[in-house]
Amino acid sequence: MRHQLLTMTATIALMAGAAAAQEVRVYNWSDYIDEELLAKFEAETGLKLIYDVFDSNEVLETKLLAGGSGYDVVVPSGTFLQRQIQAGAFQKLDKSKLPNLSNMWDVVSSRTEQYDPENAYSINYMWGTTGIGVNVGKVTEILGEDAPIDSLSLIFDPANAEKLAACGIMMLDAPAEMIPAALKFLGEDPNSHDPDVIAKTEPVFMAIRPYIQKFHSSEYINALANGDICVALGWSGDVLQARDRAAEAENGVEIAYNAAKEGAQMWFDQMAIPVDAPNVEGAHAFLNFIMDAQNMAAASNYVYYANGNAASKEFLVEDVIGDPAIYPSEEALNNLFTTTPWDAGVQRTVTRLWTKIKSGT
């Protein structure tokens, strides 16, 4: 999910296959699929696949709400999906064309129902958590062996943040993820829609603001891996990517990811078909292709995110299925929370609060 917030969307147009073939246009997050799957889809179906990528939910949503996006399959996150369904941006899935729906995992689909009742409009692609990535060596050097690396207090307690500021803290530039975390730290309902409750997070952020090096949604991957920062509040798969990059570079940096013990946000990226999709038939073919157990496993093995496909589990490599940071234990799963979208008024309050937190104005 959300790999690079570059404000620009890169375009990968796959020109394989006969030019006259029918086209399917897919719009997905950047760095979010094993690209061999794209060629495989074209070979299996004879359809020409045009695969574009984006890097923020906001960009996708603006395209969808402007109408006429031209895409057949898009991949918004749960809360965004819910609002877009209400805005009439999607069409119901024709489940008779999706035999692979039987592969889906009820643990995930029961949770995505809160965004998309009966999963009428979408299928789950990947899911993950928002949690804490740490450079274990540096953090224990500063805070001692019993440093709370699995607790939100590592960042939100100003005493810890102040000490860690020297080695660097980064935070996602995504209020929809950071404010629920701060609410959880305060012991409030992380899914609160009450502006007065949300306002309680302001002093929390203001107290640690001087110690945050940057609010950014992708730079922390490299910064963690290179040892430029030692703590990041970010997305699970991104931190795991940083862990692998550091391991490959053999630079002595050891990265660990923990979903906060107080409770961590669980998010879902859902595939759906826009209401004005030019090739509805092809969109269903793509969704069914993705829900194939082996295809879905190949995608997860490549991007290090968990998927919502129960049948794919037997094809997952041990690095993925055996990693509790990707596939949490039953008990840890119960400790995850989900959020629902804010309405326009609350969203405005939150954006304003976030601007204040970031800029001081």
Added chain:
Amino acid sequence: MRRFILIAVPYLWLLALFLVPFLIVLKISLSDIALSIPPYTPQLDLSAGWDGIKSFLSELDFENFTFLTQDPLYWKAYVSSLQIAAISTLLTLLVGYPIAYGMAQAPDEWRPTLLLLVILPFWTSFLIRVYSWIGILSNEGFLNQFLLWTGIISTPLTILNTNTAVYIGIVYTYLPFMILPIYSALEKMDGSLLEAAEDLGCSRLSAFWLITIPLSKAGIIAGCFLVFIPALGEFVIPSLLGGSDTLMIGKVLWEEFFSNRDWPVASAVAVILLLILVIPIVLFQRNEQKQREMDQ
């Protein structure tokens, strides 16, 4: 008839490319946010005829503009953008004028090459050129490595993610827009005027001040407008090079549009931005015209 067509073409151009888009934005700025496609209400329904238009007009209001006055964020962002645009225009002029002057003074056979060198950077994408400044200005970037190597500094300078980086980015990006009009004004200048001034005992410096500068005024003004106007609404440069505390109206507009999904408020911000630009330019041009008439 021929005269009519000659006049009509620029007006049609203005109507199609400026006035119509402006009216569309103005219309959205008077509407209300809604959860629909497109995300605002009311929608103009021409099929309902005259009544449809009337009911549409009755639902428009200036609520979004009053909202902008209630939060200091907006005027602070406008003021800060004006400041950044003004300072960078001045810096661009200070850098650009000597270059244009040098080009105009150069031998005739060099000029096409020099002109090409000024235009050449345009052959690379604007985005890539701004991105490469990240590599130059960052803490481990070329500039800091060079300065550390020479021993001028002992700790890396923090330039990236500050307003300084935004100034550098704007000056670099818009420099050709400043150089080209000044150059074209200087190139046309009659060199014998300077010789006459010197013959009459004027020092070279005051000849420059009294003759060259006034004669290149049109180029300076055109260059300043070409830099100031886009710099005011700049979004890419502050978001890539600026810090999270760099407040510019382009960023505020982006957040209204993308984060708040509030097209009406975003449009109101854009309308005000346009008025901030258009009103001084119109006043300025009228003043110029009056002066020209008085001179004659």
